[in-house]
Amino acid sequence: MTPQPEPSEYSEWRKTSQALAPAETAPQTGTGGSSAHARYAIYPVFPLSGTTIARGHSTLARQLIALAQSGDGPPAVVIDGFGGVFWAELRRRLDVELRALGVAPTWLDVSSAWQPPAALEALVEPFLGDDDPLFGTRFTGVLGDFFRPDALDALVPDATCDLTILYGCGAALAGWAAPLVYVDVPKNELQFRARAGSIANLGMTHARPPKTMYKRFYFVDWPALNQHKCALLPRIDLIIDGQRPDDIVWLPGADLRAGLTAMSHSFFRVRPWFEPGPWGGQWIKEQVPELPRDVPNYAWSFELIVPENGLMFSSNGLQLEVSFDFLMYHDYQAVLGDCADQFGYEFPIRFDFLDTFDGGNLSLQCHPSTDFMRRHFGETFTQDETYY
Template identity: 55%
Template structure:
């Protein structure tokens, strides 16, 4: 474990190889979908057995895998077995780093620390075709292995192994200086590396449909986990017709709080705070499969590439493999205010960043204390030119801004919902536990004022005053804010079993929100949309699907019911105590503007 610590710069624990479900009402850090008995194998020996049986294999995989270590560990194992292995490494077929940097320059945003453009390149562009096609198996060798990113492009007629690693672990390895961007000679600073991941690497490194063995490499050596491609696809298929919950992960931040540390057992409490929980931020989440207690994790992308139509239903042609909804926690209990910020307009995010849709958010107040506030919308007398000048002066000279002179504040009560369509000035105040319900994009935040504070590394966080000014809707001001941006719930159904409320979102939001207060049970239909749920009060519910699957979900856990589930039942597991859930789903007939 000492080596693991050196190669991971984080206080968060490595996901265990084995885990058990938590008791009722206790948040589960490692949720998993069952795939049956004896489906997951562990250890480098198991991988070597599979390779030896086939004799000639292709091993492709994700950026962030420790390829050198994998080759070394397999090489040691085969030497112990007396087998001669001929290794072919795809990195020798890559174009040189300078050529790749020139190719990618238009996508990487120059010196901008945060933003680039989503690349339209394909993985094949990283390689010299002549070198990639020149790999030929050695007939004298006992075993031939073509290994590395892009190996499947070489066209070998051999079984394909895919080695995956979760996005959070990639970032922890990056922060420790052990991971660099695809084709680069050396690591950049963390901000630049992450930007390169987001706009380039994670775009081109798509999952492959013909995988015959999937390997989870986050725990190496004897803790490698693997499963057949057939079992993986069957698990994904069943998941896409029943339910799923991604594995969440957690990060501290400049304004972070203490609620999650106090309410979620099993987190490392040595961190000063926790600001975010990636509850359903699918680009950076994984899905765990369980067999005999083993927890094998794959990237969320696998589910969408396997069959996004099952998951999305009527909106599949709109979003395709982009899962559209995001849930995450913003914890400011005993912390600080979020930055005063906004998100880009739809045309702006498309033209500047090549994103298909923008970041339309809401704040659902899961919990609060000591009369907290949410900053939202402008004062009636806002003067845009003055606001812009004050922001720029604060950034240049380090001057405090009386932000309430320009931005309104609203009391934030438990179970309130605030609407934050793109272009709206906003910030959560301290002592809020916010469930952020949003469209899926998440890094496109234009911070305009950050209270003159430093990040956890003692440096100012980057501001984007001009980008923010270019996107703000200054007409969202005065009384209009309370009418249009503070949600006013409406009761749709009420009986002895449950109460259903509509929490109307803004006309700009492509998703809507319902809230259920369940006394005993409720039957729900997907109505052609995926549905994202969270238990926001009470201990736990049990979901039962028409295919006969059952799963408990506890307080503060997010789970998804795919459109293909059609009908299902939610049962309150603590009769006599009400349980409250919120549900987000795609509005009927939605299409991009």
Template identity: 45%
Template sequence: MIWRDSAQPLLPEHAATHSPDTYNRYPAHPLGNGRIQTGYTSLANWIVQHRVVVIDGYAGIFWDKICTSLKPELARMGVNVRWHNIQCCLKDSRQIQDLVAPFIGNEGDVWGTKTSLHITDFFDEEKIATVLPEGPYDLHIIYGSGAALAHPTAPVIYLDLPKNELQYRMRAGTITNFGSSVAGGSAEMYKRFYFVDWVVLNNYKQTLQQRIRIMADTQWPDHIAWAYNHDLQEGISRLAHNTFRVRPWFEAGAWGGQWLKTHINGINTEEINYAWSFEMIVPENGVLFESDGCLMEIPFEWLMYAQHTAILGNHANIFQYQFPIRFDFLDTFDGGNLSIQCHPTLEYIRAHFGETFTQDETYYIMDCKAGATVYLGFREGIDPGTFKTKLENSRDLGIPVEITDFVQQHTADKHTLFLIPNGTVHSAGADNLVLEISATPYIFTFKMYDWLRPGLDGKPRAINIDHAFHNLDFSRQGKAVKKQLVAAPRVIDNGENYQLVHLPTHAAHFYDVHRLEFSGSVDITTNGLCLVMMLVEGDAVTVTTVNGYTTTYCYAETFVIPAAAASCRITSRNAAPVKLIKAFLKSSHPVYNQIAST
């Protein structure tokens, strides 16, 4: 049976030797000796020290596998166990479908709306009240997503799963949405996960923080890694006061290219292409810890729940548990153009999709071939009605559109930053490696024209002309485009071995971008801001925080210096010249009051 659908390998159970000279796909942070346990025997040994234990967890967990792995261990110890499956207390799947329907729209809709439901809405309270740890048993185990609702004081083991592995299981049809009885199509399941399940279960996670005694990583089919929550909290605090990197993951796409294949050490080169590298899209990335060579991954939200103030500093009260900046790669080397697209305005994304802030983007050209281009802004004097008619005829009749009759095409040069505030028509052309520096929302792309090509599944990708035309800003045209939407670099500080270059973002962007160009060492301070960084030219840099925490980051690796790190020294390998991108939140912005009040 195929239990996951992906060309990407599973996370190794144990850390392998990695060359410090190359990009690391599995960046693991040391947790200390003896802090990560493995296997069901060790977990069972802890469980039997209690009379009642709750095993709660996220969507996508193979609960049958967890039970069948623990049962023989407990039986070997001669423990008489009663198992209580909290799934029996869920409302009927038809009732649940009615509950979630307002948030996921009709089948075939691309997007839904962030739910206002809570986990208790999915359960029958009277049934939960019948889950009583009584009778002639040595041990009662209440298990399943939501299990802690059935007992207010029992210690909790929380099982989690990285979002990429959840999606691989989703594609294979081996899991269901929360409260559903059967798996659906991947697109519908993802929409339900994004707008309902992840919202509900993430909110529920927060309520369990003080009760969780053990956290476990369940991404392997026959293996489990776990740690005591107090040890993880120490590790999380250490990262939040020093520096860290999330685990990246990679996806193929209709327009995907070949750059990542040739530059990322150990990546699966049999994949058809790589369109994306999720460098730091934190709703979907995890953080790796290592102890005695054993690896364990936790979803990034746990860092925010525990240490959002240390991580975000001056902006913690505004964004709370949301990490506001994302980094990802768009690889079109020897690939194709992205779709002609735009993203929703703040008002539109709030009204239609329930997000608190919108998908304002920038494209930083990390690498490109000669002749590569970026599509950005409209040509002077275009007629919106004619443009829309052409797009609709293409969608309905398969007629090609001469896009450059309407949209400007700009030469892509290395280290140029193109600005894409919401409502701006844009696309990355072929033969680029784009570092996309953006606000965190990441699925709200209104495609208007996709070059008449199918997706990797052979089917046309969704075209959303009406959504786009409710958001397009047609004033971004003509000569104003280059002036307003291409950052004009300006040196704002310099010294003997460095210069600090400001790449100004648009007024609509609530984040800004600097490029630090230096050789040898430089000292930087956070000034109460969270810094998201990437080495965009050079081999490697070493970051040493004021706390003495030292980490080496290689070319193309994204890393974070949290606000609480205060200051650090960055040293280039062999004192060679390097360029380092730094993205950070602007000190003030009109949108902050709206975000904070949501």
């Protein structure tokens, strides 16, 4: 496992000028935003009705005990999640809270069942386009390919202990008949963690240069993890927003699915995120006072780049973020309507705001045909680009 920092050392485990999304919702007026600046919300939320988002490791520990004791077998819980979760930190904090409640857990780390590093390198190498910094092909395998089946089978609940917790990316692949918890982390935060070197690619023990890691995230790790997430969604018992390791929020899985159903039949905004860049200007910085000022410019406001944006739900003054793909996996037919058969789980529209005021010139881009995209990159459709 990659050594992981204390969450108080924010500058050590995430490299960005952007603030962490707060656990509390801001006052909303008009079209969004704070009461002092109501034109634009950087944390747009979709309200949940009849449910309560919970906060903290102590409340989660109580819920895990209740879930584990509700089954017929030995008390056990499976905690699965996306790549880039600080698993060691989550385990440490939950262990303290569980023991304070009189429960001494046995922890099993599913990463012990990974394939050896050399086997994993051979598995992913055909999809990474050699040394090219950008070109690659979407992974065609599954998350289970990263594991040794015999090692997964050897991970079984300990019937003699208070509670057995199997945790890590792919933990549900062990096939336990136990409550399932899923930890999600926004993909912008995963990139900030990668830039700080605090996370690594699936199955790897050390960080690599950020651009190298991102290329593998995009072409290999995220496709495998997303397919796994899609399969798990109908049976997730609890969902955790893991972007603040010391201040988690969580929600029952049934309430998440109800919220996704309501969202799929309504209007909503995804959560934007912001980045400096070569052509970046000053307009966004001047118009959105909630954003940090210690950056040279803002080139992008990523408004709807759905592979990397999140959705924020709110209740009782708290907000919880999940990745946009949860919505598509839950009910892509309701979201896409007549286009559902053509695009499936992939949302076909993307847009962002590009700021060049007092900045530079935009880049030139060449988008290939759909057939070329499929043959050479494994993508299902190409992009047609329009500027307003």
